[in-house]
Amino acid sequence: MRASAGPSIRAALGALAVVLICLCPASTARASQSVALGASFTPYRLGASTTIDINLQIQAPAGQVPTALTEVEVRYPQNLGFALSGLGLAVCSPATLEALGTSGCPANSIMGRGAAVAELRFGAQLVTEGTSISIARAPDQEGHIALLLYAPGPSPVNTQILSPAQLLPANPPFGGRLNMELPIVPSVPGAPDVAIVSLHVTLGPQGLTYYEQTEGSTLAYTPKGILLPTTCPRGGFPFAATFSFLDGSHPEARTTVPCPAERRRRRGAR
Amino acid sequence: MTPHVPRTATAALCGVLAAGCLATASPSVHASTSTSQRARRAHAARVLNATDTAHLHYVSSSGSLLFDEGKATGTLPGSMRVHLDLGTTFTGTFTIYTSGGSIEGHGSAAPHGSGTYESFSGELTVTGGSGRYAHAHGHGGLYGTFDRDNYALVIKTTGSLSY
Numbered sequence: 418m419r420a421s422a423g424p425s426i427r428a429a430l431g432a433l434a435v436v437l438i439c440l441c442p443a444s445t446a447r448a449s450q451s452v453a454l455g456a457s458f459t460p461y462r463l464g465a466s467t468t469i470d471i472n473l474q475i476q477a478p479a480g481q482v483p484t485a486l487t488e489v490e491v492r493y494p495q496n497l498g499f500a501l502s503g504l505g506l507a508v509c510s511p512a513t514l515e516a517l518g519t520s521g522c523p524a525n526s527i528m529g530r531g532a533a534v535a536e537l538r539f540g541a542q543l544v545t546e547g548t549s550i551s552i553a554r555a556p557d558q559e560g561h562i563a564l565l566l567y568a569p570g571p572s573p574v575n576t577q578i579l580s581p582a583q584l585l586p587a588n589p590p591f592g593g594r595l596n597m598e599l600p601i602v603p604s605v606p607g608a609p610d611v612a613i614v615s616l617h618v619t620l621g622p623q624g625l626t627y628y629e630q631t632e633g634s635t636l637a638y639t640p641k642g643i644l645l646p647t648t649c650p651r652g653g654f655p656f657a658a659t660f661s662f663l664d665g666s667h668p669e670a671r672t673t674v675p676c677p678a679e680r681r682r683r684r685g686a687r
Numbered sequence: 688m689t690p691h692v693p694r695t696a697t698a699a700l701c702g703v704l705a706a707g708c709l710a711t712a713s714p715s716v717h718a719s720t721s722t723s724q725r726a727r728r729a730h731a732a733r734v735l736n737a738t739d740t741a742h743l744h745y746v747s748s749s750g751s752l753l754f755d756e757g758k759a760t761g762t763l764p765g766s767m768r769v770h771l772d773l774g775t776t777f778t779g780t781f782t783i784y785t786s787g788g789s790i791e792g793h794g795s796a797a798p799h800g801s802g803t804y805e806s807f808s809g810e811l812t813v814t815g816g817s818g819r820y821a822h823a824h825g826h827g828g829l830y831g832t833f834d835r836d837n838y839a840l841v842i843k844t845t846g847s848l849s850y
Contacts, residue, residue, distance in 0.1 A: 464749060496750035500773035500798070500805070503835055508801045560797050561775065586775040592751065593775045646750030 450483035451476045454491075454670035456656040459623060461677060463649060466502070466642030468529075468621025469493070471595075473658060473670075475614050482538050485610040486599050488661035494654040494674075495592035498644030499584065504528045504620070505554030505562075506627065506640075514567050514579055519551040525627045526554045533568055534615035537604040546611070552582075552620065561585055566597060566618075578602060590655050595620075601663065610663070649676035737762030738845040743769060745838035755840050759783060763790075769840070773798075773833070777807050788818020790848075794829055804832045813848055823850040 455472035471491055477483040509522030519527065531550035536543055548568045555563040558581075566580040582597040602611035622642040629636050653673040661667050739761030746754045756768040763785055771779035776795055783790040796809025808830040816823040827846015834840070 495774075496752060496772075498748065498751045498773065500751060500777075500833070500835070501748055501753065501838060505801060506803050506835065554801055557799055557801065560799055562798075562801075584775055644748060644750055646752070648749075 449666060452660045452668045452670045454656060454658040454672045456672050456674055458674060463645055464647040465645060467645050468619050468623040469643055471618045473616040482536050482609055483612045483614060484662040484664040485601050486613045486660060487663055489597045490594050490659045492587045492591040492594040492657045496646040497592055502643045503641040508556050509553040511565060511579060514565055519567055522553050527625055528552050528554055529620040530624055531618040533613055535611045535613050537611045538608055558583055733850050735848045739763055741767045741842045743840040753838060788816055788820040790816040790820045790823050796829060803836050805835055806832050820850050823848060825849055
């Protein structure tokens with residue numbers, strides 16, 4: 418895990434922050450944040466492969482920055498076929514990701530994509546930074562499937578984030594939980610840490626290309642994806658998330674992906 | 688949730704069961720005991736230590752549930768069917784069909800490693816069967832590989848079987 422800022426950018430931001438913090442000392446006060454969870458399947462057809470889309474939102478009172486997020490645990494429904502997805506056929510080491518980014522990883526190790534939005538305060542000014550996320554299969558940890566979330570963030574704070582994640586067992590009605598540890602990312606001296614306000618993660622084949630060697634040639638293909646069951650659980654597919662913040666709070670959010678409409682299922686079966 | 692059968696566990700069970708069939712029944716059955724007691728003692732007396740290997744191919748799947756079947760070789764040859772839940776832990780049920788009857792049980796295994804072939808190891812329990820193995824029970828270990836490309840399983844089992 419790494420959090421670093423370019424010296425020149427950091428110095429400039431630091432000077433700006435000192436000025437702005439002096440002008441508006443009360444603006445750094447924090448209040449508890451609210452959280453929200455969204456989930457969807459793309460495409461959404463029972464019995465077919467899909468990409469899981471998870472959307473986490475954090476909102477602080479107007480004009481304030483949320484406390485830094487340190488961990489998120491997303492519990493997903495039972496009977497989702499991660500093991501049958503054909504995703505993560507190779508692994509990428511943390512050292513490779515740190516040194517070379519995802520371009521240094523085997524293409525067959527990438528399991529998903531995403532995006533994050535962070536807020537940081539420079540005095541009275543709220544700055545928003547967006548970055549893309551790549552999710553790679555990492556060497557197993559203590560017998561659990563391990564992932565790495567990699568986010569390069571070149572502007573306005575030059576920060577590269579490497580976040581470890583694991584797929585762990587969960588109690589019913591959930592089939593497992595995706596545990597993501599998030600590093601504390603300092604912004605500038607005297608200012609609050611960078612605060613994630615939006616985290617969008619996809620696990621699945623959408624936008625991915627894998628390669629296999631066949632009789633001396635390299636064949637590009639799209640991995641199968643996470644297999645949905647042929648039947649929808651009563652009430653839909655449940656998701657839940659627990660957010661852990663630096664201030665010690667652990668708010669939860671829940672959502673459900675509704676079952677497909679009966680009419681749509683019948684049409685799809687023909 | 689559908690019950691699942693680890694492939695390796697299935698193979699192990701087959702081996703265990705086969706071993707039990709081959710084992711010689713204990714002669715210590717008293718003439719004064721009832722028929723059912725004699726039968727129970729005779730069943731319990733047959734214990735077999737065995738190892739087996741099953742090569743299973745994909746039949747169908749739904750979500751994380753996988754149905755595979757194929758051939759088992761070793762101490763107790765026959766065919767095997769497994770229903771597995773490939774969650775964070777592999778769990779499932781299996782049935783082994785031999786010439787003398789079928790053997791049923793369940794097992795669980797922890798997957799590890801990555802790549803096209805995912806290995807796993809765990810334990811299996813034989814809970815019953817039919818024919819010669821109607822009273823089968825036993826416990827064993829299992830390990831094997833899961834081919835993430837074509838969903839085939841290779842399950843190796845070892846353990847003891849009583850029947």
